[in-house]
Amino acid sequence: MNATQCKMARVALGWGVRELATAAKVSTQTVTRFERGDHLKTLTIKILQITLEEAGVEFIAENGGGVGVRLRNKSAGQQRWGD
Template sequence: MNATQCKMARVATGLGVRELAEKANVSPNTISRLERGEDLKKSTIEAIREALEISGVEFIPENGGGAGVRLKIVKT
């Protein structure tokens, strides 16, 4: 997950920085640092990614069109 993917995913789910930080058990400053493109520990990035995935985000790998995100389809 890169900085752009994080911000896109957060906005798509309607989460604020503080809300995502709480879900990932990190500080809001950590979310801001990631979204600015600063280096973080791999385990921290994984915790944030997991929180976003639980919130309904699917990460799309680089496939020629750039890495991205989408919301998971919920089947009822």
């Protein structure tokens, strides 16, 4: 996950920096620093990624069209976001 994917995922979920920070148990400054491109520890980035994945985000790897994110299909038996 890169900084752009983090912000895209957060926005797709309707989360602000504060909501992601709370869910990931990190500071709001940590999320802000990552999204602006500052270097963070690999473990911290992994925690952010896992938090977003557990909330329903799928990260799309580089496939010729660039990296991205998408939300899992709710009708496929996945947990509902925001419940």
